Amino acid sequence: MKAWILERQARIENKPIRLEEIPTPEPSDGEIRIKVHACGICRTDIHVAEGDLPLKKSPLILGHEVVGIVDKVGKDVTSFQLGDRAGVAWLNHACGECEFCLSGMENLCTGASFTGWDADGGYAEYTVLDGDFAYHVPDHLAFEELAPLLCPGIAGYRSLKLTETKKGQKVGLYGFGPTASCVLQVAKHSGLEVFVVTRSQKNRDAARELGADWIGTYEDNPPTPFDAGIIFPPAGNLVEFALSQLKGNGRLILAPVYMTPIEINDYNNIWLERSVKSLAHISRQDGREFLQIAGEIHLKTQIEVFPFDQLADILPLVKGGKVEGNAVIKIV
Ligand SMILES: [Zn+2]
Ligand SMILES: [Zn+2]
Structure with a gap:
Protein backbone atom coordinates (compact mmCIF):
# COMPACT_ATOMS: atom_id res chain seq x y z
CA MET A 1 0.00 0.00 0.00
CA LYS A 2 0.98 3.64 -0.28
CA ALA A 3 1.63 5.41 3.02
CA TRP A 4 3.18 8.64 4.27
CA ILE A 5 6.10 7.66 6.50
CA LEU A 6 7.75 9.71 9.27
CA GLU A 7 11.20 8.42 10.22
CA ARG A 8 12.98 11.44 11.68
CA GLN A 9 11.38 14.56 13.14
CA ALA A 10 12.09 17.90 11.46
CA ARG A 11 10.43 21.23 10.83
CA ILE A 12 7.32 20.67 8.75
CA GLU A 13 8.60 23.10 6.07
CA ASN A 14 11.47 20.62 5.50
CA LYS A 15 8.95 17.87 4.74
CA PRO A 16 9.87 15.15 7.26
CA ILE A 17 7.27 12.73 5.82
CA ARG A 18 7.60 10.88 2.52
CA LEU A 19 5.23 8.77 0.44
CA GLU A 20 6.35 5.13 0.18
CA GLU A 21 5.13 1.74 -0.91
CA ILE A 22 5.05 -0.56 2.15
CA PRO A 23 3.44 -3.96 2.91
CA THR A 24 -0.33 -3.73 3.54
CA PRO A 25 -0.97 -4.56 7.23
CA GLU A 26 -2.89 -7.72 8.12
CA PRO A 27 -5.38 -7.70 11.00
CA SER A 28 -4.53 -10.00 13.94
CA ASP A 29 -7.19 -11.70 16.05
CA GLY A 30 -9.60 -9.08 17.38
CA GLU A 31 -8.49 -6.49 14.82
CA ILE A 32 -10.11 -5.00 11.76
CA ARG A 33 -8.51 -3.54 8.65
CA ILE A 34 -9.98 -0.35 7.24
CA LYS A 35 -9.55 0.81 3.67
CA VAL A 36 -9.04 4.49 4.41
CA HIS A 37 -11.18 6.96 2.42
CA ALA A 38 -10.34 10.20 4.23
CA CYS A 39 -8.14 11.44 7.08
CA GLY A 40 -8.34 14.86 8.71
CA ILE A 41 -5.20 16.87 9.49
CA CYS A 42 -4.75 17.86 13.13
CA ARG A 43 -2.14 20.17 14.64
CA THR A 44 -1.05 17.25 16.82
CA ASP A 45 0.28 15.57 13.63
CA ILE A 46 2.53 18.59 13.16
CA HIS A 47 3.64 18.52 16.82
CA VAL A 48 4.68 14.86 16.43
CA ALA A 49 6.39 15.47 13.06
CA GLU A 50 8.35 18.46 14.37
CA GLY A 51 9.38 16.96 17.72
CA ASP A 52 7.22 18.97 20.15
CA LEU A 53 6.04 15.50 21.16
CA PRO A 54 8.56 12.62 21.31
CA LEU A 55 8.68 10.06 18.50
CA LYS A 56 7.46 6.80 20.03
CA LYS A 57 7.98 4.58 16.98
CA SER A 58 9.83 4.87 13.68
CA PRO A 59 8.81 4.59 10.94
CA LEU A 60 5.42 6.04 11.89
CA ILE A 61 2.25 6.81 9.93
CA LEU A 62 0.56 9.95 11.34
CA GLY A 63 -3.15 10.81 11.23
CA HIS A 64 -5.91 10.22 13.80
CA GLU A 65 -9.10 11.43 12.10
CA VAL A 66 -9.57 8.33 9.99
CA VAL A 67 -12.67 7.10 8.16
CA GLY A 68 -13.18 4.35 5.65
CA ILE A 69 -14.66 0.91 5.05
CA VAL A 70 -13.81 -2.34 6.82
CA ASP A 71 -12.19 -4.60 4.23
CA LYS A 72 -10.85 -7.41 6.42
CA VAL A 73 -11.98 -8.74 9.79
CA GLY A 74 -9.74 -10.69 12.18
CA LYS A 75 -10.87 -13.70 14.22
CA ASP A 76 -13.18 -13.00 17.20
CA VAL A 77 -14.31 -9.56 16.01
CA THR A 78 -17.99 -9.09 16.77
CA SER A 79 -18.38 -5.32 16.58
CA PHE A 80 -17.73 -4.90 12.81
CA GLN A 81 -18.48 -6.75 9.59
CA LEU A 82 -16.95 -6.57 6.15
CA GLY A 83 -18.21 -3.47 4.32
CA ASP A 84 -19.13 -1.46 7.45
CA ARG A 85 -18.20 2.22 7.54
CA ALA A 86 -15.75 2.80 10.38
CA GLY A 87 -13.86 5.63 12.06
CA VAL A 88 -10.65 5.76 14.11
CA ALA A 89 -9.84 8.51 16.60
CA TRP A 90 -6.98 9.53 18.89
CA LEU A 91 -7.52 6.81 21.53
CA ASN A 92 -6.14 3.71 19.81
CA HIS A 93 -6.16 1.43 22.83
CA ALA A 94 -6.69 1.56 26.60
CA CYS A 95 -5.42 -1.08 29.03
CA GLY A 96 -8.77 -1.91 30.61
CA GLU A 97 -7.08 -2.60 33.95
CA CYS A 98 -5.82 0.65 35.47
CA GLU A 99 -7.75 2.68 38.07
CA PHE A 100 -8.99 5.06 35.36
CA CYS A 101 -10.15 2.35 32.93
CA LEU A 102 -11.95 0.60 35.78
CA SER A 103 -13.79 3.77 36.80
CA GLY A 104 -15.09 4.88 33.38
CA MET A 105 -12.27 7.35 32.68
CA GLU A 106 -10.32 5.49 30.01
CA ASN A 107 -9.36 8.88 28.50
CA LEU A 108 -6.88 9.08 31.43
CA CYS A 109 -5.65 5.45 31.05
CA THR A 110 -2.02 5.25 32.15
CA GLY A 111 -1.29 2.52 29.60
CA ALA A 112 -3.16 4.05 26.66
CA SER A 113 -1.82 4.19 23.12
CA PHE A 114 -2.73 6.83 20.58
CA THR A 115 -3.37 6.68 16.84
CA GLY A 116 -0.67 8.26 14.71
CA TRP A 117 1.73 8.39 17.67
CA ASP A 118 2.08 4.96 19.37
CA ALA A 119 0.26 3.15 16.54
CA ASP A 120 0.18 3.78 12.79
CA GLY A 121 -2.58 6.15 11.71
CA GLY A 122 -4.56 7.12 8.67
CA TYR A 123 -2.25 8.75 6.12
CA ALA A 124 -2.16 5.44 4.28
CA GLU A 125 -4.38 3.33 2.08
CA TYR A 126 -5.10 0.90 4.93
CA THR A 127 -4.95 0.86 8.72
CA VAL A 128 -5.54 -1.88 11.31
CA LEU A 129 -6.68 -1.62 14.92
CA ASP A 130 -8.55 -3.46 17.67
CA GLY A 131 -12.17 -3.60 16.47
CA ASP A 132 -13.36 -2.54 19.93
CA PHE A 133 -11.62 0.83 19.50
CA ALA A 134 -13.13 1.73 16.12
CA TYR A 135 -16.40 3.65 15.77
CA HIS A 136 -19.48 3.11 13.69
CA VAL A 137 -20.08 6.36 11.81
CA PRO A 138 -23.36 7.86 10.53
CA ASP A 139 -24.33 6.59 7.06
CA HIS A 140 -25.55 9.81 5.54
CA LEU A 141 -22.44 11.96 6.15
CA ALA A 142 -19.64 11.92 3.54
CA PHE A 143 -16.25 10.53 4.58
CA GLU A 144 -14.66 13.99 4.17
CA GLU A 145 -17.28 15.54 6.47
CA LEU A 146 -16.84 12.76 9.03
CA ALA A 147 -13.04 12.96 9.32
CA PRO A 148 -12.81 16.13 11.47
CA LEU A 149 -15.61 14.88 13.71
CA LEU A 150 -13.19 12.19 14.93
CA CYS A 151 -10.84 14.66 16.67
CA PRO A 152 -12.03 18.26 17.12
CA GLY A 153 -15.60 16.96 17.11
CA LEU A 279 -9.64 18.52 28.96
CA ALA A 280 -7.40 15.51 28.30
CA HIS A 281 -7.98 13.00 25.49
CA ILE A 282 -11.28 11.24 24.81
CA SER A 283 -13.04 8.03 25.77
CA ARG A 284 -14.92 5.65 23.47
CA GLN A 285 -18.12 6.60 25.25
CA ASP A 286 -17.54 10.26 24.25
CA GLY A 287 -16.99 9.17 20.65
CA ARG A 288 -20.08 6.99 20.44
CA GLU A 289 -22.37 9.60 22.00
CA PHE A 290 -21.02 12.41 19.85
CA LEU A 291 -21.16 10.51 16.53
CA GLN A 292 -24.75 9.54 17.24
CA ILE A 293 -25.73 13.19 17.88
CA ALA A 294 -23.67 14.40 14.88
CA GLY A 295 -25.64 12.03 12.66
CA GLU A 296 -29.00 13.06 14.14
CA ILE A 297 -28.45 16.79 13.74
CA HIS A 298 -26.39 16.49 10.54
CA LEU A 299 -23.61 18.47 12.16
CA LYS A 300 -22.01 20.98 9.81
CA THR A 301 -18.24 21.25 9.50
CA GLN A 302 -16.20 23.58 7.38
CA ILE A 303 -13.71 21.49 5.42
CA GLU A 304 -11.13 21.94 2.73
CA VAL A 305 -10.27 18.73 0.88
CA PHE A 306 -6.82 17.93 -0.57
CA PRO A 307 -5.48 14.96 -2.57
CA PHE A 308 -3.50 12.23 -0.75
CA ASP A 309 -0.26 12.73 -2.67
CA GLN A 310 -0.04 16.40 -1.62
CA LEU A 311 0.00 15.84 2.16
CA ALA A 312 3.63 16.96 2.65
CA ASP A 313 2.84 20.29 0.96
CA ILE A 314 -0.42 20.81 2.87
CA LEU A 315 0.96 20.35 6.41
CA PRO A 316 2.99 23.62 6.28
CA LEU A 317 -0.15 25.45 5.11
CA VAL A 318 -2.10 24.09 8.10
CA LYS A 319 0.74 25.09 10.44
CA GLY A 320 0.73 28.60 8.98
CA GLY A 321 -3.05 28.94 9.43
CA LYS A 322 -3.58 29.18 5.68
CA VAL A 323 -6.37 26.59 5.51
CA GLU A 324 -9.95 27.66 6.30
CA GLY A 325 -11.67 25.23 8.67
CA ASN A 326 -10.57 21.61 8.80
CA ALA A 327 -8.07 20.28 6.25
CA VAL A 328 -8.99 16.78 5.09
CA ILE A 329 -6.95 14.42 2.92
CA LYS A 330 -9.00 12.35 0.49
CA ILE A 331 -7.46 8.97 -0.14
CA VAL A 332 -10.10 7.19 -2.24
ZN1 LIG B 1 -6.29 15.72 16.81
ZN1 LIG C 1 -6.12 1.85 31.57
Whole structure:
Protein backbone atom coordinates (compact mmCIF):
# COMPACT_ATOMS: atom_id res chain seq x y z
CA MET A 1 0.00 0.00 0.00
CA LYS A 2 0.98 3.64 -0.28
CA ALA A 3 1.63 5.41 3.02
CA TRP A 4 3.18 8.64 4.27
CA ILE A 5 6.10 7.66 6.50
CA LEU A 6 7.75 9.71 9.27
CA GLU A 7 11.20 8.42 10.22
CA ARG A 8 12.98 11.44 11.68
CA GLN A 9 11.38 14.56 13.14
CA ALA A 10 12.09 17.90 11.46
CA ARG A 11 10.43 21.23 10.83
CA ILE A 12 7.32 20.67 8.75
CA GLU A 13 8.60 23.10 6.07
CA ASN A 14 11.47 20.62 5.50
CA LYS A 15 8.95 17.87 4.74
CA PRO A 16 9.87 15.15 7.26
CA ILE A 17 7.27 12.73 5.82
CA ARG A 18 7.60 10.88 2.52
CA LEU A 19 5.23 8.77 0.44
CA GLU A 20 6.35 5.13 0.18
CA GLU A 21 5.13 1.74 -0.91
CA ILE A 22 5.05 -0.56 2.15
CA PRO A 23 3.44 -3.96 2.91
CA THR A 24 -0.33 -3.73 3.54
CA PRO A 25 -0.97 -4.56 7.23
CA GLU A 26 -2.89 -7.72 8.12
CA PRO A 27 -5.38 -7.70 11.00
CA SER A 28 -4.53 -10.00 13.94
CA ASP A 29 -7.19 -11.70 16.05
CA GLY A 30 -9.60 -9.08 17.38
CA GLU A 31 -8.49 -6.49 14.82
CA ILE A 32 -10.11 -5.00 11.76
CA ARG A 33 -8.51 -3.54 8.65
CA ILE A 34 -9.98 -0.35 7.24
CA LYS A 35 -9.55 0.81 3.67
CA VAL A 36 -9.04 4.49 4.41
CA HIS A 37 -11.18 6.96 2.42
CA ALA A 38 -10.34 10.20 4.23
CA CYS A 39 -8.14 11.44 7.08
CA GLY A 40 -8.34 14.86 8.71
CA ILE A 41 -5.20 16.87 9.49
CA CYS A 42 -4.75 17.86 13.13
CA ARG A 43 -2.14 20.17 14.64
CA THR A 44 -1.05 17.25 16.82
CA ASP A 45 0.28 15.57 13.63
CA ILE A 46 2.53 18.59 13.16
CA HIS A 47 3.64 18.52 16.82
CA VAL A 48 4.68 14.86 16.43
CA ALA A 49 6.39 15.47 13.06
CA GLU A 50 8.35 18.46 14.37
CA GLY A 51 9.38 16.96 17.72
CA ASP A 52 7.22 18.97 20.15
CA LEU A 53 6.04 15.50 21.16
CA PRO A 54 8.56 12.62 21.31
CA LEU A 55 8.68 10.06 18.50
CA LYS A 56 7.46 6.80 20.03
CA LYS A 57 7.98 4.58 16.98
CA SER A 58 9.83 4.87 13.68
CA PRO A 59 8.81 4.59 10.94
CA LEU A 60 5.42 6.04 11.89
CA ILE A 61 2.25 6.81 9.93
CA LEU A 62 0.56 9.95 11.34
CA GLY A 63 -3.15 10.81 11.23
CA HIS A 64 -5.91 10.22 13.80
CA GLU A 65 -9.10 11.43 12.10
CA VAL A 66 -9.57 8.33 9.99
CA VAL A 67 -12.67 7.10 8.16
CA GLY A 68 -13.18 4.35 5.65
CA ILE A 69 -14.66 0.91 5.05
CA VAL A 70 -13.81 -2.34 6.82
CA ASP A 71 -12.19 -4.60 4.23
CA LYS A 72 -10.85 -7.41 6.42
CA VAL A 73 -11.98 -8.74 9.79
CA GLY A 74 -9.74 -10.69 12.18
CA LYS A 75 -10.87 -13.70 14.22
CA ASP A 76 -13.18 -13.00 17.20
CA VAL A 77 -14.31 -9.56 16.01
CA THR A 78 -17.99 -9.09 16.77
CA SER A 79 -18.38 -5.32 16.58
CA PHE A 80 -17.73 -4.90 12.81
CA GLN A 81 -18.48 -6.75 9.59
CA LEU A 82 -16.95 -6.57 6.15
CA GLY A 83 -18.21 -3.47 4.32
CA ASP A 84 -19.13 -1.46 7.45
CA ARG A 85 -18.20 2.22 7.54
CA ALA A 86 -15.75 2.80 10.38
CA GLY A 87 -13.86 5.63 12.06
CA VAL A 88 -10.65 5.76 14.11
CA ALA A 89 -9.84 8.51 16.60
CA TRP A 90 -6.98 9.53 18.89
CA LEU A 91 -7.52 6.81 21.53
CA ASN A 92 -6.14 3.71 19.81
CA HIS A 93 -6.16 1.43 22.83
CA ALA A 94 -6.69 1.56 26.60
CA CYS A 95 -5.42 -1.08 29.03
CA GLY A 96 -8.77 -1.91 30.61
CA GLU A 97 -7.08 -2.60 33.95
CA CYS A 98 -5.82 0.65 35.47
CA GLU A 99 -7.75 2.68 38.07
CA PHE A 100 -8.99 5.06 35.36
CA CYS A 101 -10.15 2.35 32.93
CA LEU A 102 -11.95 0.60 35.78
CA SER A 103 -13.79 3.77 36.80
CA GLY A 104 -15.09 4.88 33.38
CA MET A 105 -12.27 7.35 32.68
CA GLU A 106 -10.32 5.49 30.01
CA ASN A 107 -9.36 8.88 28.50
CA LEU A 108 -6.88 9.08 31.43
CA CYS A 109 -5.65 5.45 31.05
CA THR A 110 -2.02 5.25 32.15
CA GLY A 111 -1.29 2.52 29.60
CA ALA A 112 -3.16 4.05 26.66
CA SER A 113 -1.82 4.19 23.12
CA PHE A 114 -2.73 6.83 20.58
CA THR A 115 -3.37 6.68 16.84
CA GLY A 116 -0.67 8.26 14.71
CA TRP A 117 1.73 8.39 17.67
CA ASP A 118 2.08 4.96 19.37
CA ALA A 119 0.26 3.15 16.54
CA ASP A 120 0.18 3.78 12.79
CA GLY A 121 -2.58 6.15 11.71
CA GLY A 122 -4.56 7.12 8.67
CA TYR A 123 -2.25 8.75 6.12
CA ALA A 124 -2.16 5.44 4.28
CA GLU A 125 -4.38 3.33 2.08
CA TYR A 126 -5.10 0.90 4.93
CA THR A 127 -4.95 0.86 8.72
CA VAL A 128 -5.54 -1.88 11.31
CA LEU A 129 -6.68 -1.62 14.92
CA ASP A 130 -8.55 -3.46 17.67
CA GLY A 131 -12.17 -3.60 16.47
CA ASP A 132 -13.36 -2.54 19.93
CA PHE A 133 -11.62 0.83 19.50
CA ALA A 134 -13.13 1.73 16.12
CA TYR A 135 -16.40 3.65 15.77
CA HIS A 136 -19.48 3.11 13.69
CA VAL A 137 -20.08 6.36 11.81
CA PRO A 138 -23.36 7.86 10.53
CA ASP A 139 -24.33 6.59 7.06
CA HIS A 140 -25.55 9.81 5.54
CA LEU A 141 -22.44 11.96 6.15
CA ALA A 142 -19.64 11.92 3.54
CA PHE A 143 -16.25 10.53 4.58
CA GLU A 144 -14.66 13.99 4.17
CA GLU A 145 -17.28 15.54 6.47
CA LEU A 146 -16.84 12.76 9.03
CA ALA A 147 -13.04 12.96 9.32
CA PRO A 148 -12.81 16.13 11.47
CA LEU A 149 -15.61 14.88 13.71
CA LEU A 150 -13.19 12.19 14.93
CA CYS A 151 -10.84 14.66 16.67
CA PRO A 152 -12.03 18.26 17.12
CA GLY A 153 -15.60 16.96 17.11
CA ILE A 154 -15.26 14.36 19.87
CA ALA A 155 -12.87 16.52 21.92
CA GLY A 156 -15.26 19.47 21.72
CA TYR A 157 -18.12 17.22 22.80
CA ARG A 158 -16.12 16.05 25.82
CA SER A 159 -15.34 19.66 26.78
CA LEU A 160 -19.08 20.39 26.73
CA LYS A 161 -19.79 17.31 28.88
CA LEU A 162 -17.19 18.51 31.40
CA THR A 163 -19.13 21.76 31.87
CA GLU A 164 -21.95 19.68 33.44
CA THR A 165 -24.47 22.13 32.02
CA LYS A 166 -28.13 21.21 31.73
CA LYS A 167 -30.95 22.31 29.44
CA GLY A 168 -31.75 26.01 29.86
CA GLN A 169 -28.33 26.88 31.34
CA LYS A 170 -25.83 29.30 29.85
CA VAL A 171 -22.43 28.42 28.45
CA GLY A 172 -19.78 30.84 27.17
CA LEU A 173 -17.45 29.82 24.34
CA TYR A 174 -14.16 31.77 24.18
CA GLY A 175 -12.65 31.67 20.69
CA PHE A 176 -14.57 30.30 17.72
CA GLY A 177 -12.76 27.91 15.40
CA PRO A 178 -13.75 24.48 14.03
CA THR A 179 -13.94 22.81 17.48
CA ALA A 180 -16.13 25.53 18.98
CA SER A 181 -18.43 25.38 15.97
CA CYS A 182 -19.09 21.66 16.71
CA VAL A 183 -19.66 22.50 20.39
CA LEU A 184 -22.12 25.28 19.54
CA GLN A 185 -24.26 22.97 17.40
CA VAL A 186 -24.37 20.22 20.05
CA ALA A 187 -25.01 22.77 22.82
CA LYS A 188 -27.97 24.27 20.95
CA HIS A 189 -29.28 20.74 20.31
CA SER A 190 -29.07 20.13 24.09
CA GLY A 191 -31.16 23.22 24.83
CA LEU A 192 -28.36 25.40 26.21
CA GLU A 193 -28.06 29.14 25.74
CA VAL A 194 -24.76 29.79 24.00
CA PHE A 195 -22.67 32.97 24.29
CA VAL A 196 -19.73 33.30 21.92
CA VAL A 197 -16.80 35.61 22.65
CA THR A 198 -14.40 36.04 19.73
CA ARG A 199 -12.36 38.76 18.05
CA SER A 200 -12.80 37.96 14.39
CA GLN A 201 -15.81 39.36 12.51
CA LYS A 202 -15.82 36.29 10.26
CA ASN A 203 -16.07 33.96 13.25
CA ARG A 204 -18.81 36.09 14.79
CA ASP A 205 -20.79 35.77 11.55
CA ALA A 206 -20.24 32.00 11.53
CA ALA A 207 -21.44 31.74 15.16
CA ARG A 208 -24.55 33.76 14.34
CA GLU A 209 -25.37 31.51 11.41
CA LEU A 210 -25.11 28.43 13.64
CA GLY A 211 -27.56 29.89 16.16
CA ALA A 212 -25.48 31.50 18.93
CA ASP A 213 -27.73 33.41 21.36
CA TRP A 214 -25.24 36.22 21.96
CA ILE A 215 -21.98 37.14 20.25
CA GLY A 216 -19.44 39.65 21.45
CA THR A 217 -15.77 40.56 21.61
CA TYR A 218 -13.47 40.41 24.64
CA GLU A 219 -14.29 44.08 25.29
CA ASP A 220 -18.08 43.60 25.44
CA ASN A 221 -19.89 42.84 28.68
CA PRO A 222 -22.13 39.77 28.33
CA PRO A 223 -25.72 40.46 29.43
CA THR A 224 -25.61 37.80 32.15
CA PRO A 225 -23.07 35.59 33.97
CA PHE A 226 -22.64 32.02 32.62
CA ASP A 227 -23.07 28.65 34.32
CA ALA A 228 -19.94 27.44 32.56
CA GLY A 229 -17.35 28.42 29.97
CA ILE A 230 -14.96 26.72 27.56
CA ILE A 231 -11.70 28.31 26.36
CA PHE A 232 -10.46 27.11 22.94
CA PRO A 233 -7.36 29.23 22.12
CA PRO A 234 -4.17 28.28 24.02
CA ALA A 235 -4.14 31.68 25.72
CA GLY A 236 -3.63 31.45 29.49
CA ASN A 237 -4.40 35.15 29.89
CA LEU A 238 -8.05 34.38 29.07
CA VAL A 239 -8.50 32.19 32.15
CA GLU A 240 -9.03 34.88 34.77
CA PHE A 241 -11.12 36.93 32.35
CA ALA A 242 -13.41 33.98 31.61
CA LEU A 243 -13.66 33.05 35.32
CA SER A 244 -14.84 36.59 36.08
CA GLN A 245 -17.82 36.03 33.77
CA LEU A 246 -19.05 32.90 35.58
CA LYS A 247 -21.70 32.57 38.30
CA GLY A 248 -20.92 30.98 41.66
CA ASN A 249 -20.09 27.26 41.18
CA GLY A 250 -19.29 28.05 37.51
CA ARG A 251 -17.02 25.57 35.73
CA LEU A 252 -14.36 26.76 33.28
CA ILE A 253 -13.00 24.10 30.89
CA LEU A 254 -9.66 24.53 29.11
CA ALA A 255 -9.86 22.70 25.79
CA PRO A 256 -6.33 23.21 24.34
CA VAL A 257 -3.52 20.67 24.66
CA TYR A 258 -1.00 23.47 25.34
CA MET A 259 -1.60 26.77 27.10
CA THR A 260 0.52 29.86 27.77
CA PRO A 261 1.09 30.59 31.52
CA ILE A 262 -1.99 31.11 33.64
CA GLU A 263 -2.18 33.71 36.39
CA ILE A 264 -5.09 34.48 38.67
CA ASN A 265 -4.38 37.77 40.40
CA ASP A 266 -7.70 38.66 41.96
CA TYR A 267 -9.10 35.95 44.23
CA ASN A 268 -12.58 37.42 43.74
CA ASN A 269 -12.54 36.04 40.20
CA ILE A 270 -12.35 32.40 41.38
CA TRP A 271 -14.21 32.93 44.68
CA LEU A 272 -17.71 31.37 45.08
CA GLU A 273 -16.50 27.84 44.29
CA ARG A 274 -15.73 28.57 40.66
CA SER A 275 -13.37 25.96 39.19
CA VAL A 276 -10.99 25.38 36.30
CA LYS A 277 -10.54 21.98 34.63
CA SER A 278 -8.45 20.92 31.65
CA LEU A 279 -9.64 18.52 28.96
CA ALA A 280 -7.40 15.51 28.30
CA HIS A 281 -7.98 13.00 25.49
CA ILE A 282 -11.28 11.24 24.81
CA SER A 283 -13.04 8.03 25.77
CA ARG A 284 -14.92 5.65 23.47
CA GLN A 285 -18.12 6.60 25.25
CA ASP A 286 -17.54 10.26 24.25
CA GLY A 287 -16.99 9.17 20.65
CA ARG A 288 -20.08 6.99 20.44
CA GLU A 289 -22.37 9.60 22.00
CA PHE A 290 -21.02 12.41 19.85
CA LEU A 291 -21.16 10.51 16.53
CA GLN A 292 -24.75 9.54 17.24
CA ILE A 293 -25.73 13.19 17.88
CA ALA A 294 -23.67 14.40 14.88
CA GLY A 295 -25.64 12.03 12.66
CA GLU A 296 -29.00 13.06 14.14
CA ILE A 297 -28.45 16.79 13.74
CA HIS A 298 -26.39 16.49 10.54
CA LEU A 299 -23.61 18.47 12.16
CA LYS A 300 -22.01 20.98 9.81
CA THR A 301 -18.24 21.25 9.50
CA GLN A 302 -16.20 23.58 7.38
CA ILE A 303 -13.71 21.49 5.42
CA GLU A 304 -11.13 21.94 2.73
CA VAL A 305 -10.27 18.73 0.88
CA PHE A 306 -6.82 17.93 -0.57
CA PRO A 307 -5.48 14.96 -2.57
CA PHE A 308 -3.50 12.23 -0.75
CA ASP A 309 -0.26 12.73 -2.67
CA GLN A 310 -0.04 16.40 -1.62
CA LEU A 311 0.00 15.84 2.16
CA ALA A 312 3.63 16.96 2.65
CA ASP A 313 2.84 20.29 0.96
CA ILE A 314 -0.42 20.81 2.87
CA LEU A 315 0.96 20.35 6.41
CA PRO A 316 2.99 23.62 6.28
CA LEU A 317 -0.15 25.45 5.11
CA VAL A 318 -2.10 24.09 8.10
CA LYS A 319 0.74 25.09 10.44
CA GLY A 320 0.73 28.60 8.98
CA GLY A 321 -3.05 28.94 9.43
CA LYS A 322 -3.58 29.18 5.68
CA VAL A 323 -6.37 26.59 5.51
CA GLU A 324 -9.95 27.66 6.30
CA GLY A 325 -11.67 25.23 8.67
CA ASN A 326 -10.57 21.61 8.80
CA ALA A 327 -8.07 20.28 6.25
CA VAL A 328 -8.99 16.78 5.09
CA ILE A 329 -6.95 14.42 2.92
CA LYS A 330 -9.00 12.35 0.49
CA ILE A 331 -7.46 8.97 -0.14
CA VAL A 332 -10.10 7.19 -2.24
ZN1 LIG B 1 -6.29 15.72 16.81
ZN1 LIG C 1 -6.12 1.85 31.57
